[in-house]
Amino acid sequence: MGFNIVLFEPEIPTNTGNIGRLSLGSGSNLHLVKPFGFEIDDKRLKRAGLDYWKHITVHIYESIDDFYSKNKGKNFVYFSSHGTKDYCEIDFKDDMFLIFGKESTGLPERVISENQDLLYNIPIYSPHIRSLNLANAVGIVVYEGIRNLKAKNITL
Secondary structure (H helix, E strand, O other): OEEEEEEEOOOOHHHHHHHHHHHHHHEEEEEOOOOOOOOOOOOHHHHHHHHHHHHHOOEEOOOOOHHHOOOOOOOOOOOOOOOOOEEHHOOOOOOOEEEEEOOOOOOHHHHHHHOHHHHOOOOOOOHHHHOOOHHHHHHHHHHHHHHHHHOOOOOO
């Protein structure tokens, strides 16, 4: 069935549109957690998602607490530049929740501190940047997960 791509408080509509397109192409579901830095009917969001937006499975939550209450007991992993484990170390599972923070500040500090054992990063090999573009980061992780599941002979 693919993965569950979760964006906590996304700010940039074109990133969210691109991630929506990626979620459809990868057979994943998209979970968006408010507040957003844009309106959900923003034309930039739709333009980045092209005419695919109507086919994307999107779940919208009013808050991070709302997201957690509706997804209790699920298999979560988190991504942050503060993570000490490499994303290639993840034991990917079908239907796993891949959780990313907002573009400007990443995951909330509370989420980082409460989930250190589930916190991963994507290595950056230049001291001149703090982070990767959110849509690029999601693409890297999702397709590594697909590669990993295929290596285990798990059909998506």
